[in-house]
Amino acid sequence: MAKGPYSDKVMDHFMNPRNMGEIADANGIGEVGNPACGDVMKIFLKINDDQVVEDVKFKTFGCGAAIASSSMATELMIGKKVEELLALTNQAIVEALDGLPPAKIHCSVMAEEAIEDALKNYFKEKGQDPAIVDEMKAKIRKN
Amino acid sequence: MIYLDNVAGTKPDAKVVEKMMPYFTEHYGNPSAHFYPIGREAFEAMERARGQVAAFVGAKAEEIVFTSCGTESNNLAIKGLLKNPMNKGKHIIISEIEHFSVDSVTAKLRNDGYEITKLKVDDNGLVNPDDLKNAIKKDTALVSIQHTNPEIGTIQYTDKLGAICRESGVTFHVDAVAAAGYSELNVKDLNCDLMSIASQNFYGSKGAGALYIREGVKLSGIMDGGHQERGYRSGTENVPAIVGMGEAAEIAMNDMKVYVPEMVRLQKKLWDGLGGMFDFLHFTGDKDRRRPGHVSFWIEYIEGESLLMWLSLKGIACASGSACSSNILADDEEDLAASYVLTAVGVPSDICAGSLGMSMSKYNTEGDIDKVLEVMPETVKRLCEMSPMYNRK
Ligand code: FES
Numbered sequence: 001m002a003k004g005p006y007s008d009k010v011m012d013h014f015m016n017p018r019n020m021g022e023i024a025d026a027n028g029i030g031e032v033g034n035p036a037c038g039d040v041m042k043i044f045l046k047i048n049d050d051q052v053v054e055d056v057k058f059k060t061f062g063c064g065a066a067i068a069s070s071s072m073a074t075e076l077m078i079g080k081k082v083e084e085l086l087a088l089t090n091q092a093i094v095e096a097l098d099g100l101p102p103a104k105i106h107c108s109v110m111a112e113e114a115i116e117d118a119l120k121n122y123f124k125e126k127g128q129d130p131a132i133v134d135e136m137k138a139k140i141r142k143n
Numbered sequence: 144m145i146y147l148d149n150v151a152g153t154k155p156d157a158k159v160v161e162k163m164m165p166y167f168t169e170h171y172g173n174p175s176a177h178f179y180p181i182g183r184e185a186f187e188a189m190e191r192a193r194g195q196v197a198a199f200v201g202a203k204a205e206e207i208v209f210t211s212c213g214t215e216s217n218n219l220a221i222k223g224l225l226k227n228p229m230n231k232g233k234h235i236i237i238s239e240i241e242h243f244s245v246d247s248v249t250a251k252l253r254n255d256g257y258e259i260t261k262l263k264v265d266d267n268g269l270v271n272p273d274d275l276k277n278a279i280k281k282d283t284a285l286v287s288i289q290h291t292n293p294e295i296g297t298i299q300y301t302d303k304l305g306a307i308c309r310e311s312g313v314t315f316h317v318d319a320v321a322a323a324g325y326s327e328l329n330v331k332d333l334n335c336d337l338m339s340i341a342s343q344n345f346y347g348s349k350g351a352g353a354l355y356i357r358e359g360v361k362l363s364g365i366m367d368g369g370h371q372e373r374g375y376r377s378g379t380e381n382v383p384a385i386v387g388m389g390e391a392a393e394i395a396m397n398d399m400k401v402y403v404p405e406m407v408r409l410q411k412k413l414w415d416g417l418g419g420m421f422d423f424l425h426f427t428g429d430k431d432r433r434r435p436g437h438v439s440f441w442i443e444y445i446e447g448e449s450l451l452m453w454l455s456l457k458g459i460a461c462a463s464g465s466a467c468s469s470n471i472l473a474d475d476e477e478d479l480a481a482s483y484v485l486t487a488v489g490v491p492s493d494i495c496a497g498s499l500g501m502s503m504s505k506y507n508t509e510g511d512i513d514k515v516l517e518v519m520p521e522t523v524k525r526l527c528e529m530s531p532m533y534n535r536k
Contacts, residue, residue, distance in 0.1 A: 004455075014452060020529055031531065037467045037479055038496055039446060042531040059531040061496075063448040063467035067529065103473040 006064055007098035013068035018075050021057045027125055030118025034110050039063070041070055043114040047122055051082045058114075065104035066111075072096050073111040082122075085115055086137050145511045147461045147501040149344075150293035150321050150437070154506060155387065156346040162390040163348065166383040174380055175371060185382045192389025196353050199392035200338060201329035208354045208375045209385050213320035214244035216339030216354040217287075219376065220316045221248050223362035224285055224337070225257070230361070232284025232313075236260045238270050239487040240295075242318055245287050246483075262288070266489045267429035268297035275304055279311045286315050290333075291322040294464055294484045294500055295428030296437035298326060305334025314360060320344055320352075324395040325403060325435050336360045342384060346505070347391030351384035402505035406436035409503060409512050413438045416516040421523060427488060427498065436503030441485070444533040445526040446496045453522045459515055464498040 006014070028045035039062035046055035056077045058070040072093050077085055090108040094100050100108060116137070120130035146154065166188060169181070174189050176182030190204070197204045210216045224230055237249055239261045249259050260278050262270050270288055279286070286308050291298050301317055308315035316337035319328055324345025330338055337360065342351040356362055356375070368377030410433075417424055423443040442450070447465025454461060464482030473479065485498055501515070527533040 004452075014449070015456065017529065037446075037465070037481070039467065040531050059529060061444065061530045061532050062446050063465075064452045066446075066467075067449055103479060 005101050006068070007100075009072075009096070009098040010065060010068040010100065013071040013097065014064045017058075017067055017071040019057050019071065019078075020059070022059060023055055023057050026057075028118040028122030030114040030116065030121060032110055032113040032117055034062070034066075034106065037062070039066055039107070039110065041066060041110045041114045043070070043074070043111075043118045045077075045118045045122060047082065053077050053080050053082075053085065062110070063104065063107060065100050065107040068097055069093050069100075069108040069111040070114070073115065077115065082119065083136060083140070085119060086133065087140050088112065088115060145459045145507070145514055147459060147503060147507070147511070147515070149504040150434070150500070150502040151462065152343040152349065153324075153346050153504045155343075155348050156391060156394055158394060159347055159387045159390045163383040163387040166386050170382075174382055175369065188386045189380060189382055192385045192392075195389035195393045196340075199323075199328070199396050200340070200355055201331055202355050203358065206330075206355055206358055208356060208372045209380055209388075210352040210354055210376055211350055211381060212352045213242070213318070213339050213341035213344070214352075215376075216320075216341070216352045217242065217244040217316075217318055218248055219354050219362070219365055220337040220339060221245065221252075221285065221287060222365045223375065224314055224316075224360070225252065226365065227361045227363040230284050232282045234258045234260065234280050234283040236262060236275065236278050236283060236286045236288075238262045238264055238288050238299075240264055240268055240292050240297075240484045241287065241289055242293070242320070245289070245318055249287070257284075264297075264487055267432075268292055268295045268427075268484075268488050269429060269432070270299055270304065272300055272303045272307055276307050279307070279313055283311070283313045286313055287318065288315075289318040289321070290328070291319070291326065291434045292428065292484060293321040293434075293502070294462075294482060295439050295488060296433035296500075296502070297428040298322070298432040298434065301333045301335070308336075309334050321434060324391075324399065325406075327399075330355055330357065337362075342388035342391055345391050345395045347388045348384050350381045351388040353388065398505070403435045406503050406505065406507070409507060409509065410436045410438055412509075413501065413512050413515060416512070417519065420516075420520055424523075425490075427485065427490065434502065436507065437500070438502075439498070439500040441490055441496075441498040442523060443497065444530040445523065447498050449526055450497065450499060450522065453526065454518065457518045457522065459518060462500045462502075464500070465496045467496065 023044040026044040030043045042059045044057045056074045060070045090112040093108045170184040172181030172185045174186040193204045314336045317335040323340040336357045338355040343349045366377045427439045447463030448467040451463045
């Protein structure tokens, strides 16, 4: 069969999305919308006392690339520490998916932003200033 | 695969392909070369096709110019008319749901000092003839309104729009690309001066289109060169495709009365089946005035590209007007935009997301529709489960 615009990895994650769903007792929920196409991505995090991601789930209203990016992102997140999550860029997601068409890169950016939003809400819930996420991120970027 | 994107092009009729073949293998001469047999044969075949296409739309053979596709016919109609020294008008009227080739050609003309009026359509995609009457001005040069919209299937009151243009003495162009082979297209009944059709939409091949130019309408060619097609369209003609177009026109003329009612029956079946399935599915276009075998809709909570991809994986090919699926080969996301046709008929642009169009051909069967109706519920359910919007209902 002729190949479509997406890599096999993207198609695999699109067809068999990993960690799709919600977490009832999530302690960090992130949601972002994409103004370019009206899409929405939601990420649910369960972070334990050691600041390690115990469980993560997603729900996405969006294109094939958006669904695959969310699914791949959750796979890359499980078992990671909070700082490691912040180091997870959209490029890393795109690479893990063996690439995305240029017009679809923004769908992976949505995943990165959803993670960031989830972490901010996680800190907020713990009574901390969510700005800590931006600080941590800036530090990581510098290194 | 169940092919339901026939507004994008149909499977060529085997009889058409058979008629085309000798013009690749035996009669391969250039139709402008009249003094040896293979050239003469090509020429004669092309003229036969011209007669067949003319009969198909109720015109004279001299009123048919062959082009390469619907887009070219639309370009020739609009630019050719305005470029002609006989034209003095500076105002053009189109609707807001025209094909890209009409929409973008006229958009560019704005830079050349033309004034463009885009008539609004109602929620079913229909232009109100009174609006046209009111929009026509002293210097209106051209009205270009499509017959059938490929995306939402709506069929305009073309004859009425044409009568208004005739009364005011304004040239009327009809883009009938999505209509040919599905609606009766008689240029006299439709009161049109220019009409575009394309072979690939009615079981011919890609590479041939035609423009009907009513006798007396003054058009200039937009391609300079060897004066083929009486100067309207210089360039060697695509003889095999044109021969195929003639054959396709004749077949459609004879067979439409058989296959169109069957397509309408299957369309009703698909429409009713989908309508009864989910209360968050909304049809687009006019229920009654629509291209036979065309069903279009949008579904809340889910995005069109992912729906399209799932259906494709299940062996069903159709089209979406979602922004996400709009231009996947574009260099960046700036080129992603929800369909302006859907926006025009009142579908919110973030929701054009879940839009889908299914257009049948004469080859689709009852079994095809059964399969779609079987696959849709599970596919939609799957995507709803994945959607963060669904539970909020
Ligand atoms: S989510 Fe709209 S293009 Fe990917």
